[in-house]
Amino acid sequence: MTMPSVKYQRGEMVMGRWPGSSLYYEVKVLRYDASSQLYTVIYKDGTELELKEQDIKNAAGFQTRSRSRSRSRSPGRRRSRSRSPARTTRRSSSRTAAAVATAAITESAPTSRRDAKLKDTPEVRLSPLKQTKAAENNSNNKHEKKEEKQKEENNTANKVNESESKVEAESEKNQGRYNLRRRKDDGDAKALEIKPEKLEEKDAKLAAASAASLSSPLDFGGKMASLLCFVLPPGAYFWLLFLPAWVLFLVLQVNLEDPSLANFPPLLPPFEAFWDAQALGFVILWVLFQVLLYILPVGKLSEGMPLRSGERLKYRTNGFFAIAVSAVAVVAAVHQGVDLTYIHSHFLQLATASLLISVLLSIYLYVRSRYAAPEQLALGGNSGNVVYDFFKGHELNPRIKDFDLKFFCEMRPGLIGWCLINFAMALAEMKEQSLNAPSYSMILVNLFQLLYVLDGLWNEEAILTTMDLMHDGFGFMLAFGDLVWVPFTYTLQAYYLVSHPNLLSLPALAAIVTLKLVGFYIFRKSNSEKNAFRRNPSDPKLSHLKTIPTATGKSLLVSGWWGVVRHPNYLGDLMMALAWSLPCGFSHLLPWHYMIYFIILLVHRDSRDMSECRRKYGSAWDEYCRTVRYRIIPRVY
Ligand SMILES: NC(=O)c1ccc[n+]([C@@H]2O[C@H](COP(=O)([O-])OP(=O)(O)OC[C@H]3O[C@@H](n4cnc5c(N)ncnc54)[C@H](OP(=O)(O)O)[C@@H]3O)[C@@H](O)[C@H]2O)c1
Numbered sequence: 001m002t003m004p005s006v007k008y009q010r011g012e013m014v015m016g017r018w019p020g021s022s023l024y025y026e027v028k029v030l031r032y033d034a035s036s037q038l039y040t041v042i043y044k045d046g047t048e049l050e051l052k053e054q055d056i057k058n059a060a061g062f063q064t065r066s067r068s069r070s071r072s073r074s075p076g077r078r079r080s081r082s083r084s085p086a087r088t089t090r091r092s093s094s095r096t097a098a099a100v101a102t103a104a105i106t107e108s109a110p111t112s113r114r115d116a117k118l119k120d121t122p123e124v125r126l127s128p129l130k131q132t133k134a135a136e137n138n139s140n141n142k143h144e145k146k147e148e149k150q151k152e153e154n155n156t157a158n159k160v161n162e163s164e165s166k167v168e169a170e171s172e173k174n175q176g177r178y179n180l181r182r183r184k185d186d187g188d189a190k191a192l193e194i195k196p197e198k199l200e201e202k203d204a205k206l207a208a209a210s211a212a213s214l215s216s217p218l219d220f221g222g223k224m225a226s227l228l229c230f231v232l233p234p235g236a237y238f239w240l241l242f243l244p245a246w247v248l249f250l251v252l253q254v255n256l257e258d259p260s261l262a263n264f265p266p267l268l269p270p271f272e273a274f275w276d277a278q279a280l281g282f283v284i285l286w287v288l289f290q291v292l293l294y295i296l297p298v299g300k301l302s303e304g305m306p307l308r309s310g311e312r313l314k315y316r317t318n319g320f321f322a323i324a325v326s327a328v329a330v331v332a333a334v335h336q337g338v339d340l341t342y343i344h345s346h347f348l349q350l351a352t353a354s355l356l357i358s359v360l361l362s363i364y365l366y367v368r369s370r371y372a373a374p375e376q377l378a379l380g381g382n383s384g385n386v387v388y389d390f391f392k393g394h395e396l397n398p399r400i401k402d403f404d405l406k407f408f409c410e411m412r413p414g415l416i417g418w419c420l421i422n423f424a425m426a427l428a429e430m431k432e433q434s435l436n437a438p439s440y441s442m443i444l445v446n447l448f449q450l451l452y453v454l455d456g457l458w459n460e461e462a463i464l465t466t467m468d469l470m471h472d473g474f475g476f477m478l479a480f481g482d483l484v485w486v487p488f489t490y491t492l493q494a495y496y497l498v499s500h501p502n503l504l505s506l507p508a509l510a511a512i513v514t515l516k517l518v519g520f521y522i523f524r525k526s527n528s529e530k531n532a533f534r535r536n537p538s539d540p541k542l543s544h545l546k547t548i549p550t551a552t553g554k555s556l557l558v559s560g561w562w563g564v565v566r567h568p569n570y571l572g573d574l575m576m577a578l579a580w581s582l583p584c585g586f587s588h589l590l591p592w593h594y595m596i597y598f599i600i601l602l603v604h605r606d607s608r609d610m611s612e613c614r615r616k617y618g619s620a621w622d623e624y625c626r627t628v629r630y631r632i633i634p635r636v637y
């Protein structure tokens with residue numbers, strides 16, 4: 001079947017430009033979409049892309065050079081002679097996207113001078129994209145000089161230069177021009193040189209970066225596409241209904257005198273019991289108060305990680321200021337006679353009101369994401385299935401002017417609300433148990449969790465390098481998680497203690513405090529180490545650490561905390577979680593809810609992160625995993 005009035009026909013073998021480079025590969029035309037005027041083509045390694053007509057050329061007129069190249073020029077050979085830091089650590093021979101890209105560089109090299117130069121350079125060196133020809137030459141020279149200088153100064157350290165994030169962003173920028181579908185695997189697609197256009201070295205380097213970064217969504221998309229269609233929408237329906245029902249169930253359960261599983265299910269109260277307009281009013285006031293604190297021009301403006309568009313968003317990181325002002329306001333309100341135990345007695349209604357707000361926010365987020373430009377969308381949560389995308393989050397960084405909705409929701413109303421609720425529970429315990437001061441268990445739970453939140457807000461900038469901020473879209477899952485799940489399930493230990501006192505012996509108390517402090521130390525140190533390294537890989541304070549370079553230009557820490565296990569921060573976090581539940585004793589499962597949920601969440605996040613990093617870093621990641629064998633708990637898991 002032919003496609004009338006179209007330049008290239010279905011099934012035709014043509015040459016398709018590889019995103020962000022001058023490299024052309026042999027591709028087969030699959031179809032043409034008249035409305036978008038894009039051709040869907042498939043590369044030999046199974047990658048499907050949508051290309052514009054100008055990025056496709058007839059196969060005639062191309063000259064294949066790859067096969068006639070001498071063996072000494074193969075990427076593998078060259079790699080073994082190169083001074084690349086990768087040589088010492090990377091021995092895998094698997095042809096990843098990076099390897100394919102490296103092959104592309106070698107095999108399309110136009111001059112011997114260039115070859116000679118390549119021998120002396122690390123196998124994949126990246127340089128910024130050109131703006132204008134003059135600016136390009138200028139910046140390129142500067143960049144190379146800088147690189148050489150850095151290499152001299154630092155020739156033993158396996159460090160990436162400071163332009164790497166820019167480069168990564170620039171290479172990712174090119175994705176915007178192409179609609180990426182899927183990639184079956186990192187096969188050995190062959191680079192052919194287009195004669196008329198002289199391939200510039202930086203283009204080739206850029207291609208390497210592009211190939212490496214582009215493999216990500218494709219691999220993921222390829223495997224996930226079929227899964228998404230069949231598994232995830234039903235999964236999304238399930239979670240959409242299950243998660244809110246579960247929170248309401250827990251809140252009802254914790255109200256029972258004996259919240260044991262034997263009393264499951266609790267009696268369902270009438271519908272009116274869930275609803276209280278005043279409770280909704282209080283939640284709205286709380287959120288608006290936090291909005292006000294967030295937009296005040298107080299505190300630092302921090303830069304996020306580079307987006308696919310190359311842009312770096314700015315975030316007002318004044319969370320510590322926000323919690324300090326909130327604390328003063330709450331203490332002043334209590335002093336004025338405001339009865340905070342209202343939070344305890346209206347927990348169910350407050351949870352319902354927050355749920356309503358999170359649903360409305362998610363609808364707004366989904367609707368606005370339909371009008372967002374493709375480069376503003378998250379790579380996941382972009383399946384085309386309404387329910388799945390609504391749940392998972394479609395837009396990466398939804399903003400109203402400079403107001404970042406995802407960052408705000410993750411760090412403010414729920415997180416600070418968590419401390420407010422805990423404090424209210426301490427007051428409720430004193431009232432209910434006729435105590436002059438909260439119990440030791442209650443004090444521990446309050447202090448431990450307050451420390452956790454204060455630390456998160458003090459190091460607010462570090463959240464900008466976490467998975468949620470960098471990769472996940474903002475949809476129901478996070479909106480609900482931030483506004484309902486965190487404040488109404490993370491507070492269950494404190495809620496439970498209000499009517500279920502648990503006496504602690506001094507040794508038990510000391511052991512729990514020690515556990516918390518050790519966990520906190522591991523959590524903070526490891527998070528700070530990674531954050532500092534991601535922000536400035538050449539930080540002199542980190543120069544003692546060993547790293548593995550990756551084809552994206554970023555390196556992986558392989559000693560220090562990240563050399564002990566692959567997620568030392570999760571280990572510390574889990575130890576802290578244990579310390580939060582222990583003060584509640586072992587009579588009921590409910591105060592252990594956080595611990596159980598957290599193990600599931602972190603194991604899932606770890607495996608999600610593993611596949612993400614595998615796809616991003618290819619064989620470098622495999623090598624990291626071979627070197628650092630355990631995921632979270634040394635010698636156990
Ligand atoms: N309390 C809660 O409810 C809760 C829930 C979830 C998470 N958390 C905590 O939040 C924090 C952030 O967690 P997260 O899940 O976003 O994961 P994370 O561990 O902070 O980030 C994972 C990312 O770190 C980078 N990375 C991995 N290994 C590395 C290495 N060897 N060297 C350098 N970079 C490496 C990779 O990203 P790039 O290479 O792309 O930079 C990877 O995707 C953690 O401390 C976690 O415990 C708390």
Ligand SMILES: CC(C)=CCC[C@@H](C)[C@H]1CC[C@H]2C3=C(CC[C@]12C)[C@@]1(C)CC[C@H](O)C(C)(C)[C@@H]1CC3
Nearest residue numbers: 243410452455456463468477478480481482485486
């Ligand atoms: C809907 C469900 C079941 C889950 C949504 C997950 C969501 C609640 C968490 C995902 C990432 C988490 C996170 C924190 C809170 C909970 C999440 C948003 C965090 C802000 C807690 C404070 C820490 O110091 C932190 C490191 C800043 C945390 C970052 C990740």
